[in-house]
Amino acid sequence: MLQLIFIFPDGTEKLLSVHSGENIMDVAVSNEIDGISANCRGNCACSTCHVYVEPEWLKCVGMASGMEEDILDFAPNARSESRLCCQLAMSETLDGLRLRIPDWQRWN
Numbered sequence: 001m002l003q004l005i006f007i008f009p010d011g012t013e014k015l016l017s018v019h020s021g022e023n024i025m026d027v028a029v030s031n032e033i034d035g036i037s038a039n040c041r042g043n044c045a046c047s048t049c050h051v052y053v054e055p056e057w058l059k060c061v062g063m064a065s066g067m068e069e070d071i072l073d074f075a076p077n078a079r080s081e082s083r084l085c086c087q088l089a090m091s092e093t094l095d096g097l098r099l100r101i102p103d104w105q106r107w108n
């Protein structure tokens with residue numbers, strides 16, 4: 001099992017054990033992670049799965065695709081470390097990945 005950590009705006013964290021290959025948005029939804037409503041269910045069309053990748057993980061996570069960048073353009077408070085977690089799958093390389101939930105998103 002691999003470890004995935006979500007960090008909430010108040011600084012609390014949720015540690016999850018996940019399998020390699022699992023979609024991170026699916027993991028968030030099935031674990032009722034507050035702030036990941038994933039309204040389009042992974043179709044890269046809504047940005048309600050927006051997360052900030054912690055700086056030490058940016059290189060491992062890699063760059064967003066063009067389509068993902070287009071959706072992030074409409075996400076409130078998108079930053080250079082923003083990603084849509086529906087476009088990310090867990091892998092051995094991402095074991096211990098830390099993702100921060102945007103503040104505005106938590107109660108949407």
Ligand code: FES
Nearest residue numbers: 042045046047086
């Ligand atoms: Fe809609 Fe990720 S779930 S863009």
